Amino acid sequence: MESRKLSGAVVRDAVFACLARGVETSGRKPGLAVVLVGDDPASCVYVAGKGRACEKLGFHHVTHHLPADTSEGEILRLLAALNDAADIHGILVQIPLPGHIDAARVQAAVAPRKDVDGFHPENLGRLLAGRPGFVPCTPLGIIEMLRHHGVELAGREVAIVGRSVIVGRPLAMLLSLKAELGNATVTLCHSATRDLAAVTRRADLVVAAMGVPGALDRDHVAEGAVVVDVGINRVEDPAAKKGYRLVGDVAPDALDGWASAYTPVPGGVGLMTIAMLMRNTWEAMVQQEQAR
Structure with missing residues (x-):
């Protein structure tokens, strides 16, 4: 199977270009x-x-x-x-x-009006209620990547592995919202999930967010599924210039040639986290100016 690599750099560059134009044209x-x-x-x-x-x-x-x-x-x-x-x-x-x-x-x-990381209880509550507020940057970046690359979400089965407040839980809320970039059926997996592989193999989209190198392999991913790898893990590699290399939470055998599309590590979700932080900061400025 030919797999499509979902580049984070392409999406980040598009977001940055839009923000840079805003700064240049507005002078703000x-x-x-x-x-x-x-x-x-x-x-x-x-x-x-x-x-x-x-x-x-x-x-x-x-x-x-x-x-x-x-x-x-x-x-x-x-x-x-x-x-x-x-x-x-x-x-x-x-x-x-x-x-x-x-x-x-x-x-x-x-x-809350300056909480561009999206972790204030008020902003998390707004996300749960489907009301406007600042959304944590990594989940927001994942949604933006999937939108940019044309990955369909509505009606799809999604398995998220990892329930942190930074990624897993807010992403589950985003994907299940009744919204253009939501309407997915989401299963949030964690350390107490029984037969994890059986759950993730049912999914059209698997999101790995555990922080454990290579924790998910081909046994966890259905052939043709989409894989979003949030993990950024350092593993020792004497042959590498810095003595280590960055790897994700998903083993290579579950990606290229097996998944229909996947996010690379590095060059994937990590780039989008900073892009969404910049966008949230711009939007915070606009909102605060309007509130004066």
Whole structure:
């Protein structure tokens, strides 16, 4: 079977081009503030990538890089100031946070109108109710990728493996909404799912979001299904320039030549997460200007 690779780069570039035109023609500059606590290597890489995206698009951005021993109170005071800052339209708190900090309390301290990550309880509640609000960036990026590449969702069976609030649960809500890019029949799988392979083999679309390299193989995917691989895992590879390579949650034997279409790792969903963060930041600016 000839498999179609669903490029994230193509979709990201289209989103970026639209946003760059908006900045150029309007003269407006969306502002994004990122709060990074500690020196987690992966978090530092992700934050740097967000900064580069802002610079590419002409967005104003600032990173507040705080020591790992910063108190929760200090972070909450910083967020209160950013909530009131007129030149900041979006706020992102980079996860994970050090163990002494209550991540849920910190995320809830971001004003919903500036919660461009989509994790504030109010925005998650709006998603559940099918009301307008900011949607978490990775699920939103998956929907945008599928739309761009013409993958039909209405009436399809979808199996999502992984129930995190970052991907699995919000994506399940998005796909099941009575909407143009929803109307799918969704099964949300997790560590207690019995006979996972039997569930995923029934699906027209399989979404892997566990963070476990190669966890799903050909036994988990029906021939001709569409596979969305959210996993971005580092595995040691002495032959690689950096000493490691990035792999997804789906084994190669379930992708090229087996699936009808699939998202690559790297070059797939990960690129869309930042693209949707940029789009959410633009929309936050527009909404805040209209509310004045």
